[in-house]
């Protein structure tokens with residue numbers, strides 16, 4: 001057959017993949033709207049997707065995954081490098097030979113009766129020196145349509161690749177959606193990903209977590225840049241100045257919401273504006289000016305649906321009103337639209353839940369799965385930054401870490417310097433969420449929000465962060481935030497969402513030395529009077545409580561960190577050991 005590329009490595013990969021999966025047909029995705037429209041009709045004909053109300057939700061579709069396949073499977077996700085040691089203590093590891101053989105056995109012949117689609121895609125603007133090309137083969141139309149939203153798909157990627165360019169190979173097969181044979185395997189030394197027996201987001205949209213974080217973090221260390229689980233946002237000041245920050249929060253801990261925040265009214269009236277560059281992933285490198293520059297390699301948002309509404313995140317909601325795929329939310333049969341918990345109050349009287357069952361507010365179960373998602377094109381987001389398509393990205397003034405902590409971690413604090421900032425990122429803990437399978441609400445260490453996504457030894461990753469700080473002559477300032485402090489009744493003490501602007505404001509003022517701070521055992525903490533409280537549902541007393549640094553708690557935290565750090569052995573950078581010793585000492589002083 002005639003191929004849309006002369007790249008022999010691509011052709012060999014596709015031929016090999018077809019030999020393994022034995023599909024009835026092979027279809028090359030060219031990125032044209034005709035071809036995608038054809039696939040949408042096909043998916044609707046088989047029931048794989050449902051076309052929603054095209055007047056209210058033009059271009060929108062609905063999909064349900066299998067009941068056992070609703071989130072990332074961290075226990076079945078592996079880094080398959082030749083030396084076990086290089087995967088580090090926080091990753092699952094399998095010998096690559098063994099992993100290839102196991103996957104081949106599982107996937108062999110499983111595309112029989114199906115079509116194999118070949119998706120050429122670019123992570124980052126096609127043609128940018130910082131972008132990278134991937135080719136994913138898949139037996140799922142749902143994956144093709146999602147990839148066409150989340151990445152830049154089409155023949156332009158082959159042009160970019162040329163006759164002998166290298167790319168990241170991704171093999172995805174739904175196989176039988178057998179949870180016992182579900183594996184998400186990464187071969188960083190071979191630029192290869194294999195995903196079998198799943199049809200859910202992060203497990204199968206291989207450009208996202210698998211490539212843009214796990215493989216890319218490995219490449220970044222080799223090539224001197226960073227791939228991070230971070231949103232990127234820009235703040236425009238009344239005088240027209242623009243500042244950018246990137247923030248790493250674990251899955252379902254507020255990245256999409258912060259990236260698209262709408263400032264409180266009095267900020268808007270003054271002319272403040274927040275713009276979204278990215279909501280999940282940042283690729284960061286040192287610019288010629290010695291600053292860190294960030295691009296968002298994605299082209300869409302794979303966002304958490306529950307809790308998204310006109311008040312919490314109108315920008316995300318607006319993005320989902322057109323050309324969006326909804327996964328595992330509820331259907332409203334009265335007008336063929338979608339619903340999820342928190343969208344409207346009260347809930348509609350009758351729905352079809354994410355499992356396909358009749359649902360009423362008295363059903364006693366959630367109508368939408370807690371990890372139900374929307375896949376929305378970035379261009380649909382009203383606050384999308386002009387810098388979204390910029391090849392060089394944006395220069396970072398601040399990096400912000402943050403987790404879901406009911407206690408201990410204050411609303412905000414600043415690290416003393418870059419190395420201490422790396423320490424602050426490395427000691428992140430957060431309560432688990434529905435974004436991954438397993439229990440939710442369990443506190444666990446999640447350094448830089450990368451525990452599930454670092455493609456190599458986390459100790460080496462910390463060292464790479466320290467190294468990047470040395471390479472950048474003018475690196476961003478590093479902060480930590482916590483929107484999730486709870487009172488005795490388990491209620492959130494900080495209103496969050498748009499009001500987080502007040503904390504961003506303090507952070508950016510700190511970056512220009514425009515506001516003072518209190519030096520504490522853990523770093524610089526805001527004085528309560530420096531956090532804007534105009535028109536907010538939070539008293540100064542509450543603010544003081546969530547800014548308080550409890551030395552006894554932090555002393556216990558330091559002991560906990562020491563035992564977490566043990567597993568990294570010699571790989572733990574001396575700078576982090578020192579910061580830990582300082583923390584312990586400060587807490588005892």
Ligand code: GTP
Pocket residue numbers: 249250251252253254255256257258279280302303304306307308312435483484492495496497500
């Ligand atoms: P992933 O897409 O999984 O990486 O998640 P994310 O980090 O983008 O999280 P997202 O913004 O989708 O928010 C996840 C959940 O946190 C939602 O239920 C939000 O309602 C909630 N949330 C986000 N921001 C805040 C906040 O400032 N305060 C509180 N209390 N909840 C928040």
Ligand code: SPV
Pocket residue numbers: 071072200201202203208209250251252280302435436
């Ligand atoms: C996350 O879990 O951090 C996500 C969703 O962004 S997924 O693509 O499934 O990983």
Ligand code: MN
Pocket residue numbers: 229250251252280
């Ligand atoms: Mn994420």
